[in-house]
Amino acid sequence: xxxxxxxxYLMLSVVLFGLGAAGFLIRRNIITVFMxxxxxxxxxxxxxxxxxxELKQVDGHLFAFFVIVVAAAEAAVGLAIILAVFRKRGxxxxxxxxxxxx
Amino acid sequence: xxxxxxxxxxxxxxxxxxxxxxxxxxxxxxxxLIGVMGSLAVLYLLLGAEFLAAVQVIVYAGAIMVLFVFVIxxxxxxxxxxxxxxxxxxxxxxxxxxxxxxxxxxxxxALAPASRQVVFGGFTGGTPxxxxxxxxxxxxxxxxxxxxxxxxxILGAIVLARKEAD
Numbered sequence: 351x352x353x354x355x356x357x358x359y360l361m362l363s364v365v366l367f368g369l370g371a372a373g374f375l376i377r378r379n380i381i382t383v384f385m386x387x388x389x390x391x392x393x394x395x396x397x398x399x400x401x402x403x404e405l406k407q408v409d410g411h412l413f414a415f416f417v418i419v420v421a422a423a424e425a426a427v428g429l430a431i432i433l434a435v436f437r438k439r440g441x442x443x444x445x446x447x448x449x450x451x452x
Numbered sequence: 453x454x455x456x457x458x459x460x461x462x463x464x465x466x467x468x469x470x471x472x473x474x475x476x477x478x479x480x481x482x483x484x485l486i487g488v489m490g491s492l493a494v495l496y497l498l499l500g501a502e503f504l505a506a507v508q509v510i511v512y513a514g515a516i517m518v519l520f521v522f523v524i525x526x527x528x529x530x531x532x533x534x535x536x537x538x539x540x541x542x543x544x545x546x547x548x549x550x551x552x553x554x555x556x557x558x559x560x561x562a563l564a565p566a567s568r569q570v571v572f573g574g575f576t577g578g579t580p581x582x583x584x585x586x587x588x589x590x591x592x593x594x595x596x597x598x599x600x601x602x603x604x605x606i607l608g609a610i611v612l613a614r615k616e617a618d
Contacts, residue, residue, distance in 0.1 A: 353569030354458045360560045362462045366469055368553045373473030375545040379532040381478045381524055385485050389469055392492055403499045403570060408577045408586050411501050418511055419598050423605035425516045429523045430612035436527050443532065
């Protein structure tokens, strides 16, 4: 029985989540920021499925499935918002979209 | 064998994710993200989640990322420029994130039982049959609520992306 400990999967999930959060913080393009959020959702899914393996229960898979569904809905609405913002302002730089600031 | 497959695809996922946040052009980021999702699908398969591996490839890598690439092409997005703004995010957010991740790593080291090994075929409860049975009995209400959510999302997307009539 040569396998990988479940904790390795959780560590990979932490690393991917961290990369996604870092991208969310340092990127200045609204589409890349949005993709970083998708990366974080994927990392969470990996943790759900690793725990489903650990507990030998299918419930974790269902949670990951619902996360995917919500991510699809979120992507549709988010990209529509990006389209609307681009049409109004002609930019994708989040530093220039600051009408709520001050 | 499991170790080799895990390390190969875990490394691919991490390299693609790092490439995604380092690239300046959104298209390169999108392609890297597809790489991450593909490698994660293999890891799901290794964990016995056959159905979700297929959903990952079809819905995530197939549908959602095509939507992203489509919008990038539609808006003709160019590489982002360097701006010196948002210093708070860089100098407060990144250290806070590192502290949070370190705590999470310590927590996993302390709590996760390192004894159980993931071997391919060690858990066979992730077939479409098992997932579907649980989805349509135990999780029927969340499933129905999700359909309403998707309907609302579709309507919202159409309203937001529509050209104004005036």
